[in-house]
Amino acid sequence: MDKIEQFKRQLEEKEIEPKMDEIGTVIESGDNVVKANGLRDVENFELVEFEGRQIFGLALNLEEYETGIIVLGKGNAIKEGDVVKRTKRTLSVPVGEGLIGRVVDPLGRPLDGKGKIESKISYPVERLAPSVIERAPVDKPLHTGILAIDALIPIGRGQRELILGDRGIGKTAIALDMILNQKEEKNRPVCVYVACGQKKSKLKRLVKALEEKGAMEYTIVVAAFADDPASFLYLAPYTGCAIGEYFRDNKKDAVIVYDDLTKQSWAWREISLVLRRPPGREAYPGDIFYLHSRLLERAAKLSKEKGGGSLTALPIVETQAGDISGYIPTNVISITDGQIFLDSALFYKGQRPSLDIGRSVSRVGSKAQVSGMKKIAGTLKLDLAQFQDLERFSEFTEELDPQTRKMLERGKRMRELLKQEDLAPLSFEKEIAVIFAGTKGYLDDLPLEKIRQFKIDLIEELKAPSLEILDNIRDKELVDSKTEGELEEVIKRVKKSYGA
């Protein structure tokens, strides 16, 4: 009975009176792209409906006599002569708190079998990025929990940091660690993970990992799979962005991972070629740069007047054989505020994350670091770059002065210290404590092979309830002289257990 009453109420809210629809006729259909004539006043990016099929399309090519439409669904059901009608709406997706913990498709429909999405607000998928006046400088850190990144290439809330590298060398793992690390963060941002063109099995594993670690409590997944139509792959990042923007515009912080934009580019190339748009370099259409720039410009830190919310973007791009100068990588590098480059040679040497320090950069820099980290890791990047040069040089000579030898030994230990397993992010206070041990030279007399175990033991020791070192660093965001003394004592105590 309740359900009937509820249905009656819902019917009252809906308009089901017959109305005059503006229509067109399908004249060509194939590869999930339809050409229709008629539809005289249709607008660009307007949603159109294929009558009687319950399939929607998106008007993209407005020509003199025809309209090119991408089908948002299985296009093989659409036949020549079918009626297509205007909806006079642009494509919108549900946004809001109700999406947290859910897995949705690029049209905002649930994929996780957890029922209807509770949301009364919709945002258009394509929106203008905030203007210059509406923005504020990036100055608040987004801790990834990855030692090497937080110390060397800090990311700020509202920044756009590209993650690029060959396939299978840990790009997604970095994004996943970053999401997991937000669990205990102050002012925890909402995380949006956009899976673009991924295998269903991979996404299943990823969602399972997020659920097991309790990260789905603050995460939204937007998924377009490898077997979905190209239109879904093209739209997924924009949908994710609209979902993230809701939090940004409502004074909150959000972070979005686009995994990956290479597949979105492929999808857009496929659509453009079928729509007969002129192909350019590598057969990509002329607006391939705009495809990514208009997406990534929407990530921003808003000014106080606008609420001070932020949307951080971590796009992922795949390189071929480590070629950083490919078309799509260079495009996205030029749009973002820095890049994290993963090197396959380092990966196969066993360095995880396989970060290439020389070719990775954050253009926001130390402004996005807490003062404690800034002080301790300030010269670390330069020291490591010098160490890498020296290491290469030392391969050709055996006669090294004691100062150079010392630098080499410390560099090797720092490199070992920065190694980190997947799915094991560290909170920033632990990161500061670990780097403190390395940069202050406490590890210089420890054997290289014991560094990783030392790191684990030091963290365990610091977790002791009687110690307040980690709490102090977390609260003050720096290592004051009292904490420094206590930390030194703990480091020495752990070292003693190694006989050093």
Add this chain to the structure above:
Amino acid sequence: MKTKTTITTWARVLVLLTKGQSENAKKNIILRLQEQLKRKKKDYLLPKILETAEKYLAQAEKITLVLARETDSATKEMLGQKLIASLGKGKKIESKIDDSIIGGFVARTEDYLIDASVKKYLNQLKRISLEEI
């Protein structure tokens, strides 16, 4: 371009170009089209293009009215007048019977559709109930 698409595109262009033109001007447009096609060695397509254009013209000038069952002429007349008033003067009404629409009517011109059928109404109810409950 595929032959079928070429025919439909040219037919469409022809309809738009000849709309409101004098007989002489229409003749000239068709002659110029013939020359173009000849140059492209596709003049064999002209009869098919003209046939399709005629079909489009006929379609543009009519209102297709679909009813579920035969209706008395007074109702048809009243419905026809209202449709002509809203969908365009000077158009002819061509009625058809299709019992799959269950009841009500569907009126269609080249650019507009009024679906007031019971079938559509039931489909909408189904959609709402699946969405909301």
